[in-house]
Amino acid sequence: MAHPALTVEDLQVSFRVAGEEVPVVRGVSFSVEAGRTLVIVGESGSGKSVTARSILRLHGRNATLDGAIRLGDTELLGLDERRMNELRGARVALIPQDATGALDPLRRVGSQISEVLRHHGRAPSRAGGLAQAIELLRRVHIADPDRVAASYPHQLSGGMRQRIAIAIAISCGPRVLIADEPTTALDVTVQAQILDLLSELQERLDMALVMVTHDVGVAEQMADEVAVMYAGRVVELGPVDIVLGSPAHPYTAALLAAQPRPDVPRGALRPIPGVPPLPSRLAVGCAFAPRCDRRAAECDEVEPGLERSAARVLVACHRPIAMERTA
Amino acid sequence: MSAVLEARGLRKTFANGVRAVDGVDLDIHEGETLGLVGESGCGKSTTGRIVLRLTDPDAGQLRFEGRDLLGTRGGALRRLRARLQIVPQDPRTSLNPRLTAGEAVAFNLRAHGWRQPRRGERVRELFARVGLAPAHLASYPHELSGGQAQRVAIARALATEPRLVVCDEAVSALDKSVQAEVLNLLTRIQAQAGVSYLFISHDLTVVEHVADRVAVMYLGRVVETGPSAAVMAEPLHPYTQALFNSLPGHGRGRVHAQGEPPSPRNPPSGCHFRTRCPRAVPRCAEAAPPLVEVQPGHRAACVHHPAMTPATANGGTP
Amino acid sequence: MSTKVSVGLVAAVCLLALAVPLLHLQNPTIGSLGQRLLPPGSPGHLLGTDGQGRDLLSRLLWGLRPSLLSGLLPVAVAALAGGTLGLVAGLTTHWVHDVVMRTLDVFYAFPAVLLAIAIAAALGSGLSNAVIALSIILVPPIARVAETEAARLRSADFMLAARASGASWPAIVVRQVLPNAAPGIVVYCSSLIGLSIIYAAGLSFLGLGIAPPAAELGLMVNDLRQFIFNDPLLLLEPAALILVVAVLFNVAGDSLRGLLDHRMEVT
Numbered sequence: 001m002a003h004p005a006l007t008v009e010d011l012q013v014s015f016r017v018a019g020e021e022v023p024v025v026r027g028v029s030f031s032v033e034a035g036r037t038l039v040i041v042g043e044s045g046s047g048k049s050v051t052a053r054s055i056l057r058l059h060g061r062n063a064t065l066d067g068a069i070r071l072g073d074t075e076l077l078g079l080d081e082r083r084m085n086e087l088r089g090a091r092v093a094l095i096p097q098d099a100t101g102a103l104d105p106l107r108r109v110g111s112q113i114s115e116v117l118r119h120h121g122r123a124p125s126r127a128g129g130l131a132q133a134i135e136l137l138r139r140v141h142i143a144d145p146d147r148v149a150a151s152y153p154h155q156l157s158g159g160m161r162q163r164i165a166i167a168i169a170i171s172c173g174p175r176v177l178i179a180d181e182p183t184t185a186l187d188v189t190v191q192a193q194i195l196d197l198l199s200e201l202q203e204r205l206d207m208a209l210v211m212v213t214h215d216v217g218v219a220e221q222m223a224d225e226v227a228v229m230y231a232g233r234v235v236e237l238g239p240v241d242i243v244l245g246s247p248a249h250p251y252t253a254a255l256l257a258a259q260p261r262p263d264v265p266r267g268a269l270r271p272i273p274g275v276p277p278l279p280s281r282l283a284v285g286c287a288f289a290p291r292c293d294r295r296a297a298e299c300d301e302v303e304p305g306l307e308r309s310a311a312r313v314l315v316a317c318h319r320p321i322a323m324e325r326t327a
Numbered sequence: 328m329s330a331v332l333e334a335r336g337l338r339k340t341f342a343n344g345v346r347a348v349d350g351v352d353l354d355i356h357e358g359e360t361l362g363l364v365g366e367s368g369c370g371k372s373t374t375g376r377i378v379l380r381l382t383d384p385d386a387g388q389l390r391f392e393g394r395d396l397l398g399t400r401g402g403a404l405r406r407l408r409a410r411l412q413i414v415p416q417d418p419r420t421s422l423n424p425r426l427t428a429g430e431a432v433a434f435n436l437r438a439h440g441w442r443q444p445r446r447g448e449r450v451r452e453l454f455a456r457v458g459l460a461p462a463h464l465a466s467y468p469h470e471l472s473g474g475q476a477q478r479v480a481i482a483r484a485l486a487t488e489p490r491l492v493v494c495d496e497a498v499s500a501l502d503k504s505v506q507a508e509v510l511n512l513l514t515r516i517q518a519q520a521g522v523s524y525l526f527i528s529h530d531l532t533v534v535e536h537v538a539d540r541v542a543v544m545y546l547g548r549v550v551e552t553g554p555s556a557a558v559m560a561e562p563l564h565p566y567t568q569a570l571f572n573s574l575p576g577h578g579r580g581r582v583h584a585q586g587e588p589p590s591p592r593n594p595p596s597g598c599h600f601r602t603r604c605p606r607a608v609p610r611c612a613e614a615a616p617p618l619v620e621v622q623p624g625h626r627a628a629c630v631h632h633p634a635m636t637p638a639t640a641n642g643g644t645p
Numbered sequence: 646m647s648t649k650v651s652v653g654l655v656a657a658v659c660l661l662a663l664a665v666p667l668l669h670l671q672n673p674t675i676g677s678l679g680q681r682l683l684p685p686g687s688p689g690h691l692l693g694t695d696g697q698g699r700d701l702l703s704r705l706l707w708g709l710r711p712s713l714l715s716g717l718l719p720v721a722v723a724a725l726a727g728g729t730l731g732l733v734a735g736l737t738t739h740w741v742h743d744v745v746m747r748t749l750d751v752f753y754a755f756p757a758v759l760l761a762i763a764i765a766a767a768l769g770s771g772l773s774n775a776v777i778a779l780s781i782i783l784v785p786p787i788a789r790v791a792e793t794e795a796a797r798l799r800s801a802d803f804m805l806a807a808r809a810s811g812a813s814w815p816a817i818v819v820r821q822v823l824p825n826a827a828p829g830i831v832v833y834c835s836s837l838i839g840l841s842i843i844y845a846a847g848l849s850f851l852g853l854g855i856a857p858p859a860a861e862l863g864l865m866v867n868d869l870r871q872f873i874f875n876d877p878l879l880l881l882e883p884a885a886l887i888l889v890v891a892v893l894f895n896v897a898g899d900s901l902r903g904l905l906d907h908r909m910e911v912t
Contacts, residue, residue, distance in 0.1 A: 260536035408811030438812030
């Protein structure tokens with residue numbers, strides 16, 4: 001059997017802050033096949049963005065990474081920076097949260113795309129690079145790509161800039177695409193267009209897509225599989241309709257219950273009591289226990305491992321919610 | 328039900344040529360929540376600021392508690408502000424970083440002549456009402472979580488017994504689980520105190536949940552308004568439909584907004600939405616369709632939805 | 646140099662200047678011609694004497710007083726005036742802002758030193774006129790800094806809430822704006838003290854400050870400059886003192902800024 005496009009095994013990331021080692025990602029594992037989408041859902045502080053960026057090894061010197069990250073059969077964590085740079089953009093690419101920060105404000109768009117192509121040896125010359133850039137802009141459904149290629153980023157709208165970021169990301173035909181909250185900064189109508197675009201491109205280019213988001217609705221729409229993260233770990237992982245339809249982990253259930261829905265009467269939204277723990281102050285046992293309504297004695301003593309619960313779902317919980325069985 | 332706030336024909340164009348508000352009418356009744364929803368650049372925040380008299384409109388009328396709000400100035404305006412408050416968006420910046428939570432709330436009370444010891448008692452009482460521990464009276468904003476900071480902002484807004492509170496994206500910067508807490512709190516306070524909310528948000532799901540009535544804005548104009556349940560169940564205006572269909576995971580209907588929003592400096596003639604509307608016809612470019620009552624209480628500004636006549640009002644066909 | 650040390654040294658210098666009348670120093674303005682130009686280390690005159698036989702140690706210490714005054718007072722006055730102007734300009738967006746800032750720009754267009762000289766010359770010599778001249782030239786840069794701070798704060802969400810609270814503008818400025826703007830302004834002003842001391846010395850050097858036979862550091866430099874070839878050490882004394890005091894204030898101001906930056910980062 002061929003290797004999955006992306007495999008992450010027991011990833012651990014900690015940052016050195018003020019002399020302390022703070023564990024932000026504490027043993028995350030998942031794999032994504034070509035043509036499939038994994039959506040990582042979590043709130044702020046869950047470690048989801050750090051996980052995504054670790055795949056491209058984008059952290060600074062104060063970060064320590066452990067575990068294994070494999071692109072196909074290439075192990076990434078041991079590679080030297082030069083070799084990693086060759087892979088970045090070419091075999092694994094990132095769509096950042098805010099395209100505005102990702103684009104150079106002082107250079108025209110076409111020139112920026114062309115630079116990426118030439119860096120990875122996909123274009124022999126400036127002219128060739130520019131021509132390919134225009135073709136890429138067409139691929140991401142930008143009408144009038146010649147004008148856009150000749151424009152500066154600040155002359156374009158947020159949605160347009162995000163499309164350009166996507167164009168850059170797919171320019172060298174990566175096997176794996178990481179999208180870090182790609183629509184959070186966009187209006188809802190533009191968001192819909194961008195998500196449609198990502199789905200289309202993924203299918204056309206047969207890429208593995210890993211998307212990070214805090215929006216459960218985005219997961220519902222885009223995911224084949226969902227990984228729910230809390231306090232630096234994956235607490236539930238499985239096919240989207242099962243995880244979001246019949247959540248096994250109390251946190252997943254609580255997160256879904258907190259979403260405002262038309263059928264919930266006013267004043268009766270179900271917030272999750274308490275606050276997420278600080279990564280530097282994690283206690284023994286399950287990180288969610290203090291806020292969990294299914295808490296038992298063992299939850300405070302032993303941190304649950306990620307185990308198979310039902311057919312294709314992995315849960316990290318001592319007392320997972322049993323799936324409703326239709327009579 | 329008397330109207331706490333009435334706005335007619337509000338217009339505001341900024342110095343850089345942006346036509347932020349282009350003829351907006353609003354009504355907010357006692358004890359109700361009007362949701363003002365739209366995407367960035369639609370003018371909802373500017374409308375909120377006009378209502379609060381933090382920005383002055385170029386044209387239009389504004390009545391608050393039956394009085395002409397635009398004509399009120401100076402000391403009278405300041406006194407009136409006690410009853411017209413704001414909860415801003417970002418919990419990080421909605422509180423002065425140099426004031427403790429207690430001082431931030433006390434500032435509003437001081438402005439209206441509250442003195443010690445009543446002032447201190449009132450601050451404690453407000454903290455209890457929004458569910459904050461007394462220990463937080465001495466906390467600085469950076470020591471508080473997003474949800475706690477927003478609670479302080481709410482306590483501050485409630486300090487002087489307002490009749491209308493403008494919530495300007497008040498929950499947009501919070502995690503969903505914290506959002507739920509704050510929304511519940513706002514609902515509870517409304518039930519206890521009868522305060523009205525102008526709830527401004529780009530998030531349809533939140534507005535759907537919290538608003539009694541809804542006004543949808545696009546490029547400076549209100550395109551649809553009506554009871555929340557009615558607008559959500561049967562959106563009339565193509566833009567409202569597109570908004571719904573854009574919600575991730577909400578089912579993908581047929582109507583979508585195409586292309587990019589036009590520049591607010593140079594909006595399309597006639598109906599602003601026509602350049603992106605899948606149902607646009609030549610007539611749309613001629614004149615801006617007026618907001619007319621299509622069904623009782625439910626208005627839309629679209630040539631495809633004519634005003635109801637007595638015949639249609641009773642369910643018959645025209 | 647740590648904050649404590651530098652601020653401590655500055656405080657020590659100020660205390661010394663204050664304590665001068667209590668020390669039993671020799672007469673700084675009247676000297677004995679028989680004792681002219683004695684080198685440093687001469688008996689009875691630790692730092693030597695000047696061209697009129699006046700004890701230099703005494704003149705230096707007495708001269709420290711007007712020098713420090715012309716360093717601190719103009720900055721204090723300009724901080725009040727410039728700070729107010731800048732805050733008001735920064736918080737408004739309409740014509741008041743433009744009028745204030747453009748007027749300040751006119752002053753800014755002149756090189757500060759020349760402007761100070763021109764104003765002092767127009768007003769006449771004397772310590773108070775020098776202080777006035779220095780205050781005037783320090784107002785534009787302080788107003789700029791204050792305006793920047795206020796403009797930064799004007800668009801903050803909490804300012805919206807403050808305006809919506811119904812509080813009067815003075816209450817808003819004093820209780821909401823000032824606590825945020827003051828640290829930046831204060832730190833900037835502390836860096837101007839050293840500059841003001843040097844400018845004041847320059848004015849006196851040119852005969853535009855305090856008049857002889859009073860002791861003042863810039864005046865002393867002017868007196869002793871004619872003896873530069875034969876008795877250079879004597880000239881070095883007031884010059885070095887000016888330098889040291891100015892640098893001390895600068896260093897203290899820098900460490901103050903470091904302290905405040907750290908605090909603001911934490912907040």
